[in-house]
Amino acid sequence: MEMRAxxxxxxxxxxxxxxxxxxxxxxxxxxxDLAAVAVAAGFADPVDAEEGGAAVSAKGxxxxxxxxxxxxxxxxxKRGKKR
Numbered sequence: 400m401e402m403r404a405x406x407x408x409x410x411x412x413x414x415x416x417x418x419x420x421x422x423x424x425x426x427x428x429x430x431x432d433l434a435a436v437a438v439a440a441g442f443a444d445p446v447d448a449e450e451g452g453a454a455v456s457a458k459g460x461x462x463x464x465x466x467x468x469x470x471x472x473x474x475x476x477k478r479g480k481k482r
């Protein structure tokens with residue numbers, strides 16, 4: 400069974416299956432290895448499967464859909480003096 404946890408303190412992290420780091424916000428339910436590490440570090444509390452089952456897929460998928468395209472934009476280059 401996959402571990403699930405409710406985030407108690409916002410932190411940067413990479414959800415399982417994602418490539419880019421994003422802000423994992425307080426109140427969000429996370430799963431897998433990220434959940435295990437967050438609980439061990441004190442950023443989240445474990446959640447029972449019944450309590451967080453539906454919220455994981457709905458909230459987690461919505462957050463990932465919103466966060467990844469924005470984070471995938473190329474960084475702006477600073478303009479300096481031409482040589």
